[in-house]
Amino acid sequence: MKNVKEILEQKGGEVYTASPDETVLEAIRKLADLGIGSLVVVENGRPVGLFSERDYTCKVALEGRHSQDTPVREVMSERLVVVHPDTTTNECMALMTENRIRHLPVVDEGKLVGLVSIGDIVKDIINEQQFVIEQLEQYLYYS
Numbered sequence: 001m002k003n004v005k006e007i008l009e010q011k012g013g014e015v016y017t018a019s020p021d022e023t024v025l026e027a028i029r030k031l032a033d034l035g036i037g038s039l040v041v042v043e044n045g046r047p048v049g050l051f052s053e054r055d056y057t058c059k060v061a062l063e064g065r066h067s068q069d070t071p072v073r074e075v076m077s078e079r080l081v082v083v084h085p086d087t088t089t090n091e092c093m094a095l096m097t098e099n100r101i102r103h104l105p106v107v108d109e110g111k112l113v114g115l116v117s118i119g120d121i122v123k124d125i126i127n128e129q130q131f132v133i134e135q136l137e138q139y140l141y142y143s
Helices: 004-011 024-034 053-061 089-099 118-142
Strands: 038-043 046-052 103-108 111-117
Touching (some): 004 089, 004 103, 024 038, 024 053, 038 103, 038 111, 046 103, 046 111, 089 103, 089 118, 111 118
Antiparallel strands (some): 038 046, 103 111
16 A cells, blocks of 8 residues: 555655635636646645635635635635645545545645645555456466
């Protein structure tokens, strides 16, 4: 079973971020330009929230706010579930399922070092299961 550090080594540790003081319009432009669904909101090098397409839809569009004059801080999801690089993929899956979230910022000594998504975790679990299946098939073939 892999841990988050190993996943980040394969995919890279680049994390797209937003400042809590930038406007929602700036943040959704980043989402669109990068083709991603969320940004980690960082203040003084530390993650303080997550801004997602869902936050925009539910807290800006549906509430009649204006993207160009609403700061990210007012609409970001502040309840942040984070993991450490040593967290296993199974632990990540349990956290994501329990908290109904799709992204986990990776924090080491208070600093943001990466981000894993549900897609990263599912891909790793599927690869691990495929490996086990292949090993069992080899065992049965040569037995």
